[in-house]
Amino acid sequence: MSTHDEIDGTSPGAGEHAVRGGVTGPGGFRASGVAAGIKQGSSADLALVVNDGPRREAAGLFTTNKVKAAPVLWSEQVLRERRLHAVVLNSGGANACTGPEGFQDTHATAEKVAEELGIGAIDVAVCSTGLIGQRLPMDAVRSGVPVAVAGLADSERAATDAATAVLTTDTGPKQAFREHGAGFSVGGMVKGAGMIAPNLATMLAVVTTDAVVDGDTLNAALRQAAGTTFERLDVDGGTSTNDTVLLLSSGASGVAPEAGELTELLTETCNDLVRQLQYDAEGATKAVDITVRGTLRESDAVHLARLVAEDNLVCTALFGSDPNWGRIAMAVGRSDVEMDAHRMEIAANGVTLYSEGTPVVDRSEVDLSGREIEIVIDLGLGEHETTVLTTDLSHGYVEENSAYSS
Amino acid sequence: MSTHDEIDGTSPGAGEHAVRGGVTGPGGFRASGVAAGIKQGSSADLALVVNDGPRREAAGLFTTNKVKAAPVLWSEQVLRERRLHAVVLNSGGANACTGPEGFQDTHATAEKVAEELGIGAIDVAVCSTGLIGQRLPMDAVRSGVPVAVAGLADSERAATDAATAVLTTDTGPKQAFREHGAGFSVGGMVKGAGMIAPNLATMLAVVTTDAVVDGDTLNAALRQAAGTTFERLDVDGGTSTNDTVLLLSSGASGVAPEAGELTELLTETCNDLVRQLQYDAEGATKAVDITVRGTLRESDAVHLARLVAEDNLVCTALFGSDPNWGRIAMAVGRSDVEMDAHRMEIAANGVTLYSEGTPVVDRSEVDLSGREIEIVIDLGLGEHETTVLTTDLSHGYVEENSAYSS
Structure with missing residues (x-):
């Protein structure tokens, strides 16, 4: 169960660091974020978001840059089925311009997550962010995945851990959550300090919903919402090699909203995330x-x-x-x-x-x-x-x- | 007479601040630069370049920006005849986005120069650089023009005075001079600290030659030379409201070079000017x-x-x-x-x-x-x-x- 009744800060114990909700807000999702040793030092660098269903429709948007990172090539392929069971994300390395070996690293990461979750690799999307042109330390990734799987939870803290593990130059985690009166909700997390900043500020977003929705409708809703939110933020001019926006639906609410209702709530959530990107953009004072x-x-x-x-x-x-x-x-x-x-x-x-x-x-x-x-x-x-x-x-x-x- | 035998620094008195020549290098040209009070303080802000002939073919290139300053609109009109007798340039104000009154100010400036030189205003090009959206102090311009005319000389110092009077954020005057073995030469001055920087770094260039050349050939040579020099410098992305490159020929050498020879010497001179712009670009360390x-x-x-x-x-x-x-x-x-x-x-x-x-x-x-x-x-x-x-x-x-x- 999600804990979204606490998310608007009305819970007694919310305190001054009230979380604003995130990917575990909607029912049917668990998340985690751990320090796998991909980055130097002990900061969190590996995140997981898992859709426990009952449904697993998904949609994705990817960078239009002609130089695409290995995880983008992999996840684009995976999303053709419009279905996702899990997303694994890492900071500490973009895995871009790393040749066939880099693509094998992405594949191996998805395989490892699939193995630990008992699912197929084709249901696992991969997102990476960090420096271009360096191989990922795969020993760290392989040893980190089981820890991340063991830490999966549907709590706010788990969502925040995931949102924290993907950060690079961001000053803090960025999450959003919106509930609809009809009984479904949308949550999300994003990292990035510019639409374009491949070495450090790739934009990665994972958005979740517990609405019951078919793949085509979900895809159309994501495109429409992103068109007036993610695609209207322009800090320094473009798209990185790794930019990715993923939308996963679990159907756990049992509510099947009209397409317009879903798009509207999704747009609000994405807009919240984009405003957070704008305010946390690199060096921005305005x-x-x-x-x-x-x-x-x-x-x-x-x-x-x-x-x-x-x-x-x-x-x-x-x-x-x-x-x-x-x-x-x-x-x-x-x-x-x-x-x-x-x-x-x-x-x-x-x-x-x-x-x-x-x-x-x-x-x-x-x-x-x-x-x-x-x-x-x-x-x-x-x-x-x-x-x-x-x-x-x-x-x-x-x-x-x-x-x-x- | 020009003094270009001194320009390569071989003259005894050149000292450590040897000038590299400029618009008075080629025969038939005089220049001056004075402090007219257009800028606050006592810095030079009004420059004149006069072609004493015997020929007065000219060509120009202007900003492609849709928002064109009054002096650009005026000079484009003037250049249709491919003939110029004089160029008046001011720093301390771009005279852009100043409406019909601003255009009248440009016209009045050309009229004043024409009156003092005893020529027609249609033979006088005007260039301005400085802040957009403010009228020029025309009293200062009108009182400065006679002083500038009185100061006209064919010396290196006069060329440097002119090159100095057009500066804004530039750290120093930028001039170039090249002689051809066949007996003609090309000189020039430029200001600008970026191709695009309308409030402070408009690019203005005046290039002179004493070659004997018809208007069409001159025009073609300028376009070809600029295509691989001025148009290949890109400090921050574009063209200002005031960018202008003017080429004047006096025919004073009596030498009629082949088109290719002229274009080559012109390209070398422009390249020298562009390198100076690159090295003096705003804040540049590389x-x-x-x-x-x-x-x-x-x-x-x-x-x-x-x-x-x-x-x-x-x-x-x-x-x-x-x-x-x-x-x-x-x-x-x-x-x-x-x-x-x-x-x-x-x-x-x-x-x-x-x-x-x-x-x-x-x-x-x-x-x-x-x-x-x-x-x-x-x-x-x-x-x-x-x-x-x-x-x-x-x-x-x-x-x-x-x-x-x-």
């Missing part, structure tokens, strides 16, 4: 929402919002709390998207700074000193709109990324 | 050459080299002198370019790190501690190749760009 509206196509809005989110000059200005809309105008103007600079409007934290080709108010009238910043760019051409979440570009980002692996 | 070869199309090589050059994770790793080829593989894999990760090879400073899908040597065998870094990525698919020049992403970059305008 959580920045870039909204582009008034475009002729939604794809134009997404393209422009990403262009602004990825612009180093915009992001360093925001680090300095500087409402430097000129840099925003420049970033937008770089694109191929149809636009008219004289119809464009730019606003920051609710104050319009640029309109009809000229400045509107002095920049000193906008206060960007707080943690949250909202930028709105209106092209004034159409009805489409999107919001991309990003962060500032800080000394902390440069520090973490220049010093991490040296 | 000069990084990214070569991509073995692609099916040249455009693929350019696209991939730019993707790597713009990748924050690659550039922060290089700041840390870390041969983190995994980040390079990830950056390349993000593109839509046809590739096979197993055929790709990655080398740094001559050492192959990744080949046939696996690491080749340990990263510790590559030394990136020096200022110059060469990255070579071979896709192993075709015959095309290009090199893009970039820099690392350092604390200095974040510092300059977060603190500059606040």
